[in-house]
Each structure stands twice: as C-alpha cells, then as structure tokens.
Amino acid sequence: QVQLVESGGGLVQAGGSLRLSCAPSGSISGVGAMGWHRQAPGKQRELVAAITDTSSTNYAESVKGRFTISRDNAKNTAYLQMNSLKPEDTAVYYCYAIVRGYIYRGQGTQVTVSS
Numbered sequence: 001q002v003q004l005v006e007s008g009g010g011l012v013q014a015g016g017s018l019r020l021s022c023a024p025s026g027s028i029s030g031v032g033a034m035g036w037h038r039q040a041p042g043k044q045r046e047l048v049a050a051i052t053d054t055s056s057t058n059y060a061e062s063v064k065g066r067f068t069i070s071r072d073n074a075k076n077t078a079y080l081q082m083n084s085l086k087p088e089d090t091a092v093y094y095c096y097a098i099v100r101g102y103i104y105r106g107q108g109t110q111v112t113v114s115s
Contacts, residue, residue, distance in 0.1 A: 002026075002028060002097070002099050002102075003025040003104070004023070004095055004096070004105065004107075005025050006020060006022050006093070006095050006106040007021050007109065008109065009093060009109030009111045010110075010111070011112045011113075012085055012111075012112070012113055012114070014113055014115050015084060017082060017083045017085065018082045018085065019080065020079065020080040020082070020093060020095070020109060021077055021078070021080075022036070022078045022095030022106055023075060023076060023077040024076055024104075028076065030099055030100040031073075031076045031097055031098070031099050032052070032098040032099065033050055033051065033053065033097070033098045034050070034051055034078040034096065034098070035049055035050030035051060035058075035096055036080050036094065036095050036096070037094045037096065038089075038093045038094070039092050039094070040088075040090060043091075045094075046060060048063055048067065048080070049080060050069065051069045051070065051078060057069050062088075063082075066082065066083050066084045067080060067082050067083070068081040068083075069081075076097075080095075087113045087114065087115045088113075089111060090111060090113050092108040092109065092111075093109050093110075093111050094107075094108045
C-alpha cells in the first residue's frame with residue numbers, strides 16, 4: 001500500500017503564492033503520472049494539474065499561467081507552485097500518483113485564499 005504525504009497548504013491573501021508537495025511515505029519504484037485534483041464546497045472534484053514520468057504537463061484552463069507543476073523523479077516528489085492565487089482557488093487539494101497501474105491519493109490539504 002502506497003501512502004502519499006502532502007504538505008504546503010494554508011491561508012493566503014489573494015495574489016499570494018503557495019507551494020504544495022506530494023511524496024510517497026516510503027521508498028518505492030514505478031511511479032508514473034502524478035498530479036492534483038481539488039474540490040471546493042458544493043462543487044465537483046476537478047483536475048488541476050498533472051505531470052507524466054517524462055515531465056509532460058497538463059493544466060486546467062482556470063490555472064494556466066498561474067500554476068506550475070514539476071517533479072523530482074529521484075525523490076518521487078511532485079510540486080505544485082501556485083502563484084497569483086484567487087479566492088476561487090479555495091479548495092481541498094488532493095495529490096495522486098499512479099504506481100504500477102494503481103492510483104493512490106493523498107489525504108488532502110486545505111488551500112484558502114482570502115479576498
């Protein structure tokens with residue numbers, strides 16, 4: 001069983017920045033794509049950003065130009081740099097990783113952007 005550990009959420013004012021990180025709790029191999037979903041109260045979960053093991057990236061239209069996803073393959077760690085945050089970015093952010101064909105999710109981290 002793979003456990004993903006997330007960190008970096010918090011409270012920030014509009015226009016500010018946060019950096020999320022996501023890594024497995026132990027040493028594992030075979031980590032493929034990684035990324036984040038988010039879910040705001042009363043809304044469906046949506047994909048925010050994804051990165052393949054060869055570092056191809058994909059972003060939701062709403063975050064393009066503001067968020068940047070990256071990864072360190074040696075550490076199996078993914079990062080989500082979030083700049084120019086808006087109140088509508090407020091949500092619980094869940095990282096995921098595909099490991100040898102199975103998808104694993106983190107526990108979620110709260111991001112709150114005040115206006």
